[in-house]
Amino acid sequence: MVFEISEKHRTIFKSLASSWIRIGATCVQLVQGDEVLIGCPDSVPISAPIFSTTTRDSNLTLHVYGAVDMRWAPSADSMLDVFVSLLTADSDLDSLTAALVETQDRLVALYELTQATRRTLDVTVLLDLLIQQSKHLLDVDGGFVVLKEKNKNPIIHQVSEKPLHPAHMDAAATLYHRDPNRHIFKDSETLPGGMRNVMMVSLPVRDEISAAMGLFNKSGNFTTPDIKLAKTIAGQIGAQLENALLHKEAVERTRLETEMYIARQVQTAILPQTLPKMEGLDIYATSIPALEVGGDFFDVIDRSKESLVFALGDVTGKGMPAAILMSMVHTVIKSASRNMPFINPHEVVNRLNHDMYNDFSNVGMFTTVMIGLLDSSTHSLRYCNAGQSPIYYIPVNGEPVLLEAQDIPVGIFDVHTYSTQTISLSSGDIFVAASDGFPESCNPAGEMFGYERMKSALNLSRDLPSKKIVENLLDSVYQFCGTHPQEDDRTIVVIKFQKSGE
């Protein structure tokens, strides 16, 4: 034990020593090992002490020099005992005061941390505060937090002058989660790179998230009180962290909802509000967007009294990217259909591929599309199908036929020549173009509506007007799907051909 000698100790020692000097001592010294702690007088005596006494446990010796009667020797023992008791009591008081001051410091730091965290809902700021304060209070090189939630990228945040590799922090968290009752890891063989020792505590957030804080490289090592302190800090911050995480999710959700809302607006705005009327044709078309909007589009454009163009397509992907590309595709088709002197629909698709190949490549998407040109004067329907499905032709005297696409979707190869197919229409023939949102609709068991059910539903309503055919098909899909939500847009164009005069 090393004692701090204060001025008060010197004064008391001198007054005790003066009694010895009165009875013949020349000098009295208090010695620890070889070091003289106090001497009275300060001058170094030349002869050996007349008697000395040493305490059993604190390694302190009292030397008395000069001509003193040996009968007084036991008084030296008493003086040493009294003086050591005084030193010990003062030393205990000092450590108690230091401990109190430290506890006070920690309480103040915790209070400040709680106050600071109350003012923020930013997860990063919060984690930063948490680690900074823990690092400061526990006197470590650095700290980190690992937040993991199923199906989400982990959040890893660290504060350290010598940053660790994220994989190493992740590994430390995994090590801890294997046995959450163990907090201190110091075995260099089991620790990931960059850590001499690490203390892990969990952050109290909701069960779905595994959250742990690690503090690493403390000189010496972590102790049980360190675990208690870290747990207290983690407990204080956990509740606020939970709020911040919920806030972050709410912001993200609002952003997605806004994006979906805008995407729906874009899609709804560009689809035709009214359909052209033409003698001998019964046309109905509609698009029912999914909650997370897909890239379906359709249009019916009249070119002359006898001919019209209809288009239906599906841009891959969902949300804003799909909606933006879809509106571009739609514009190209509309302008080509109105202004190009074409007679074959594949020329519109060639133009679309030529104009938009780069845009599709840049965003890694493509579109399926079917474009039809119906001429009521020649009773012919010419169409180009670039990957669109399903397309049904229902001849007046036969079963519905699925018309498979002849060509690849648009946006895949920069040079590709598309082709046109021709059907001669008889009065009563029906042509149906739809998006895969119909056959791929699922019921709660995960079973798909499928092509066969779609074909049967169309066949059942074939004698009804176009609008009714669509409504009945939608009813069948709704009934099949039950409570299962609509995952993709459902878009359909139905054209019934009647020879004029019939």
Place this chain on the structure above:
Amino acid sequence: MEIIKASRGNLSVLQLKGRFDAHEVEPVYAWLAEQVKAGNAKIIVNLAGVNFIDSTALSTLVRGLKLCREQSGDLHICMLQQPVRVIFELTRLDKAFDIFPTEEEAAKGF
């Protein structure tokens, strides 16, 4: 979905299992881009374990195909299950990709 990365001689092979949809495309595209960047532009995607593929997954394969062909390589697809084969046929993407019945034939096809 499970993603297994392998190689076959100088070819990079990706084996996928489960539902291949919009939620799974990111790591697949990252791997394809990484391979092409590292000079491995001859890639086989084995879909033997895939029972459903959506349009976002298809466009990811198309992106991969374009990357490979830009570097004079190719992306071969093999072992399609019936429902997935139907989707490739309906969208006519069977004309855009070289599709093989086995991984071995896909390798020989380069």
